[in-house]
Amino acid sequence: MSPNVLLISIHYEYANMIFEGNKQVEFRRVRPRHLSEGDLILVYATSPEKALLGVLEVEKVVEMSPNKLWNIVKDKAGINQETFQKYYKNSQIAFAIFFKNPFSFDSPITIEKLREEWKDFRPPQCYHYLKDREINFIKSMTKYDILALSNKCRGYQTELLPQV
Template sequence: MAPPTPRAVVLLPIQPRYATPILEGLKRVEFRKRAFRREVSHVVVYSSNPVKQVVGFFDILGIDEAPPAQLWRRYSRVGAILKEDYDQYFSRCEGGVAIQVGKVHVFAKPFPLGDIAPEMRAPQSYAYLSSHAFTKIRGQRTLVT
C-alpha cells in the first residue's frame, strides 16, 4: 500500500484589513475566487502592502466551493467582510471558495519573505511552499498556538 500523498502548504497574500481579523480569531473564512490545485493543509499568511510581512499561519479545516451567493449565505457572519466589498470581489465570478480557518498561529515578531528564502517574492494569488520552508516558518516563535 502506497503512503498517503502529503498535503501542500500555501503562502497566501492577504490585505492587512483581512489578515488582522484572521489572526485575532474574528475572521473564520478566507474567500477566494479559485480553489487550490492541490490538497492543502496549512496557509501561511503574508500581510500584503503596506505591512509586507509573514504574520502567522493557520490550519485549514475545510474548503467549500460554491457560487458566491451560496458562500455568502453560509459564511457572511464569520467572513469579516462588508457585503459591498464581497460583491465587488466576486463580480463576474460564477464560483468561489471559502477556506475555513482552523487553529491560528500568530508570530511574536512578523518577518519578511526574504527570511524564508532570499529569492522569495510575494505571489499574485498564492504559492506552494516546500516542506523545508514550512519547517523553517514553524520554527518561528508564536504568541498564539
C-alpha cells in the same frame, strides 16, 4: 502524512482580522489545488505590513455560487455583503477556505528578514506551495515547528510547541 503548506498573500487589513478572531474564512476566486482538511496556510500580509503573520489550519474548502456562499459565511466573513459581492462580481463560482487554530508568530517576519534567509522570496500573487527547504526557513526564523499544528501530522495537539 504531512500537510501541504500553502503561502498566500492576504490584504493586511484582512490578515490582521484573522489573527484577531474577527474573520474565520478566506475567499478566493481560484481554488488552490491540493488543499484539504489539515493542510496549513502561511499568511503573508500585504503592503504596508509586508510580513508573515502566522499559520492557519484548513478546516474545509467549499465552492458554490457567490449568493449561496454569502448566506453561509456572512457571520464569519469579516466583510460586508457589498464588499463580498464586489469581490465576486462576474464570478459564477466562489471558493471559501474555512480555517481553524489561527496561530500568530511572536512577532511578524518582515520581508527584509525573509529575504535574509530565503534569498529568492517573493510574495505570491495568488498562492505558492512551500517545499521542504522553504518550510525549514520558516522553522528557523520563527523557532516553531509549524507542521505540528496540523492534525495530519498528529492525532491531537492543544498547542504549537517551540522547536527545540
